[in-house]
Amino acid sequence: MVKKIPLIFNPSAHANKGSQLADEIRKVSTNIELIETKSFDHLKELVEGYVKDGIENICVAGGDGTINAVIDSILGTEINLGVFPTGTMNLFAREMGLPLNNIKDCWNVIEKGKMAKILIEMHLSEESIDCLLYTSDAADEGLGVDLGGRR
Numbered sequence: 001m002v003k004k005i006p007l008i009f010n011p012s013a014h015a016n017k018g019s020q021l022a023d024e025i026r027k028v029s030t031n032i033e034l035i036e037t038k039s040f041d042h043l044k045e046l047v048e049g050y051v052k053d054g055i056e057n058i059c060v061a062g063g064d065g066t067i068n069a070v071i072d073s074i075l076g077t078e079i080n081l082g083v084f085p086t087g088t089m090n091l092f093a094r095e096m097g098l099p100l101n102n103i104k105d106c107w108n109v110i111e112k113g114k115m116a117k118i119l120i121e122m123h124l125s126e127e128s129i130d131c132l133l134y135t136s137d138a139a140d141e142g143l144g145v146d147l148g149g150r151r
Contacts, residue, residue, distance in 0.1 A: 004030075004031055004032060004033035005031060005032055005033065005057045005058070005059055005082065005110070006032075006033050006035050006050065006055070006058055006059065007025065007032045007033065007034055007035065007058075007059035007060065007061060007082075007084070008035045008037050008043060008046055008047065008058070008059070008060050008061070008062075008070070009021060009022065009025075009034065009035070009036065009037065009060070009061035009062065009084075009086075010036070010037050010043075010061075010062065010066070011036050021061055021084070021086060021103070022034050022036075024103045025061070025084070025103055025107075028103055028104050028107045029107055029111070031111075032059065032107075040069060043066065043069055043070070044069060044072075044073055047069070047070050047073035047074065048073050050079070051073060051074060051077055051079065055079060056078075056079065056080060057079070057080045057081075057082065057110075058070070058074070058079055058080070058081060058082070059081070059082035059083070059084065059110060060081070060082070060083060060084070061083075061084035061086050062084075062085075062086055062087060063085070063086065063087015063088055063089065063090060064087055064089060064090065064091050064092050065087070066087070067083060067085075067087075067092045067093075068092075080115065082106075082109075082110035083096070083098055083106070084103060084106045084107075085098055085100055085101075085106070096116055097116075
């Protein structure tokens with residue numbers, strides 16, 4: 001039996017469009033286990049649980065803030081991250097060259113195991129930690145995605 005890949009999503013995101021997303025995802029593959037998150041803290045708790053369990057693959061449906069929270073939780077691990085960009089700007093997905101607004105194409109990228117290495121650069125100050133993310137191609141060109149600051 002094939003082990004299902006957990007896909008974390010917020011069913012109430014974007015005026016409850018998250019529930020519609022879940023229906024679309026169910027049509028794309030039976031190898032995805034949909035995990036509903038209730039809050040930012042719940043999202044972090046779920047991902048940290050998967051990290052402790054040593055999971056190999058995890059997916060997230062969301063915008064840059066949600067993706068940032070997952071990346072933050074899996075930093076320093078060997079976990080592969082699959083992304084279904086469902087946010088407003090989707091800067092991370094654009095930088096990574098992921099399909100936008102197409103669930104089936106996103107799943108095809110994940111299922112085929114298309115990978116891109118990324119570099120996370122952190123700048124520490126007394127006020128915050130500012131993070132920049134670079135794809136392997138973008139790093140060569142000096143391009144990156146600002147993942148925002150944290151306190």
